[in-house]
Amino acid sequence: MLDIKLIRENPDKVKAGMKAKEVDCDAIVDRILELDKQRRELLGQTEALKAEQNKVSKQIPALKKAGQDTSAIFKEMGEIKEKIAGLDGQLREVVAEYQDCMYSLPNMPDDDLVPGGKENNEPLRYFGEPKTFDFEPKNHVDLCTGLGLIDYERGVKLGGNGFWIYKGLGAQLEWALLNYFIETHLADGYEMIMPPYMLEYQCGLTAGQFPKFADEVYKIANPTDDRIHYMLPTAEAALASVYRDEILTEADLPKKFFSYTPCFRREAGSYRADERGMVRGHQFNKVEMFQYTLPEKSDEAFEELVTKAENLVRGLGFHFRTVKLAAGDCSASMARTYDIEISIPSMNGYKEVSSVSNARDYQARRGNMRVRRADRSIQFMHTLNGSGLATSRVLPALVEQNQLPDGSIVVPEVLRKYLGGLEIIKK
RNA sequence: GGAGACGUAUCGAAGUGGCCAUAACGAGCUUGACUCGAAAUCAAGUUGUCGGGUAACCGGCACAUGGGUUCGAAUCCCAUCGUCUCCGCCA
Numbered sequence: 427m428l429d430i431k432l433i434r435e436n437p438d439k440v441k442a443g444m445k446a447k448e449v450d451c452d453a454i455v456d457r458i459l460e461l462d463k464q465r466r467e468l469l470g471q472t473e474a475l476k477a478e479q480n481k482v483s484k485q486i487p488a489l490k491k492a493g494q495d496t497s498a499i500f501k502e503m504g505e506i507k508e509k510i511a512g513l514d515g516q517l518r519e520v521v522a523e524y525q526d527c528m529y530s531l532p533n534m535p536d537d538d539l540v541p542g543g544k545e546n547n548e549p550l551r552y553f554g555e556p557k558t559f560d561f562e563p564k565n566h567v568d569l570c571t572g573l574g575l576i577d578y579e580r581g582v583k584l585g586g587n588g589f590w591i592y593k594g595l596g597a598q599l600e601w602a603l604l605n606y607f608i609e610t611h612l613a614d615g616y617e618m619i620m621p622p623y624m625l626e627y628q629c630g631l632t633a634g635q636f637p638k639f640a641d642e643v644y645k646i647a648n649p650t651d652d653r654i655h656y657m658l659p660t661a662e663a664a665l666a667s668v669y670r671d672e673i674l675t676e677a678d679l680p681k682k683f684f685s686y687t688p689c690f691r692r693e694a695g696s697y698r699a700d701e702r703g704m705v706r707g708h709q710f711n712k713v714e715m716f717q718y719t720l721p722e723k724s725d726e727a728f729e730e731l732v733t734k735a736e737n738l739v740r741g742l743g744f745h746f747r748t749v750k751l752a753a754g755d756c757s758a759s760m761a762r763t764y765d766i767e768i769s770i771p772s773m774n775g776y777k778e779v780s781s782v783s784n785a786r787d788y789q790a791r792r793g794n795m796r797v798r799r800a801d802r803s804i805q806f807m808h809t810l811n812g813s814g815l816a817t818s819r820v821l822p823a824l825v826e827q828n829q830l831p832d833g834s835i836v837v838p839e840v841l842r843k844y845l846g847g848l849e850i851i852k853k
Numbered sequence: 854g855g856a857g858a859c860g861u862a863u864c865g866a867a868g869u870g871g872c873c874a875u876a877a878c879g880a881g882c883u884u885g886a887c888u889c890g891a892a893a894u895c896a897a898g899u900u901g902u903c904g905g906g907u908a909a910c911c912g913g914c915a916c917a918u919g920g921g922u923u924c925g926a927a928u929c930c931c932a933u934c935g936u937c938u939c940c941g942c943c944a
Contacts, residue, residue: 466903466905469903469904470904470912470913473904473905473913474912474913476914477913479924479925480912480913480925482925486924486925487872496924499924503924504924506924507924804901
């Protein structure tokens with residue numbers, strides 16, 4: 427959520443920011459200004475009436491005690507009450523629409539971002555060397571199936587299209603990756619969080635996924651009551667609500683969290699041919715990093731998270747790059763995002779394995795998460811998140827980049843200790 | 854699933870229709886006094902939010918949440934959420 431003061435005082439700047447993100451919000455911004463004006467007018471009127479009501483009703487006990495006739499006052503109070511009820515009703519409607527508009531307005535992009543979409547993304551740096559093969563490399567689906575690491579067909583039998591089974595060494599390799607990520611974050615002083623996997627609506631609203639992406643997540647309804655939960659699409663949805671409606675003290679920050687969770691996404695629509703296998707499933711494993719910081723510290727935290735994600739990928743020995751996203755490719759809630767993209771040979775290009783973002787105070791406003799500063803003033807915190815990492819792109823890259831001519835796979839050095847020292851996965 | 858109790862500031866807690874909401878009382882925290890220093894003691898300060906105002910300040914709202922009754926609700930009624938206790942059931 428944006429600061430209403432910014433919208434009020436600088437609507438053109440907000441409109442321009444949204445245009446840089448390639449969303450046209452002119453109508454919403456204008457509507458917000460209108461509703462804000464109505465809201466304040468109605469507030470002024472009701473509050474004046476309420477002040478009158480309070481004043482008069484305070485006099486009633488004294489009048490009664492003195493034995494005076496209060497029926498005229500009662501009549502007058504009745505009229506005030508009706509007026510207040512009418513205005514309150516109007517106010518409620520205005521506020522409801524105002525809030526809907528405020529929640530649906532995306533975050534402002536940072537000033538230094540290039541406007542426009544994906545095509546304007548800017549690779550910042552490359553790591554390692556592109557992998558070349560002196561044989562015809564196989565794709566990860568054939569490699570994993572050939573080695574019995576993943577069972578796509580039986581996965582579909584269990585969960586339908588978009589699910590698979592990690593089997594044997596495949597499951598162990600997946601778990602080894604997660605262990606490697608977790609150990610690294612622990613060593614870096616991040617606190618491990620295991621959140622619920624089913625969340626209430628407010629979590630999605632705070633993180634900024636709702637209302638826009640409410641259709642992209644799984645909705646769990648109960649047979650006997652009407653409470654609804656949502657399967658988390660990313661641990662961010664949980665981590666961003668940990669301090670919802672709380673005021674922390676300056677000394678509490680930063681909070682550095684990470685979580686391993688499965689992530690559940692409907693991914694409605696058909697797969698593209700180049701997204702076979704485990705690149706876009708309904709359930710995937712991800713370790714998510716999250717930070718709550720003081721406003722002036724979030725840039726620093728952002729760099730830390732990017733570096734952490736890069737180090738994880740580097741530790742696996744991959745060729746990859748870090749890309750600064752153009753304004754329009756950043757998600758709605760985020761002021762800036764860097765993607766870490768790994769090369770997956772069969773897909774002729776780079777695929778995102780981590781996305782690190784700074785939401786600044788956008789999520790904090792939605793979730794009312796604040797910090798009391800040393801001078802006792804109160805501010806919204808900043809929130810940041812980043813994958814560290816999602817395995818669904820790492821494992822395909824791993825098997826493809828590390829394949830040998832006979833279809834075996836070299837296990838990256840850092841993972842061997844989790845696999846009993848295994849160096850090569852062979853048939 | 855059944856029965857009961859409870860939800861007030863940082864914490865404990867008082868308040869059962871107007872005299873109780875910057876909230877009694879107790880504790881904590883901050884500052885000051887005393888002290889060589891600490892403890893103890895004493896004094897002062899310690900909720901958030903919205904609207905108006907350059908400001909000092911003025912006004913509204915908030916006693917879990919949402920409704921209702923009433924001129925007036927922390928207090929009475931209803932619903933929801935949460936916590937606790939006992940019983941039942943159960944991976």
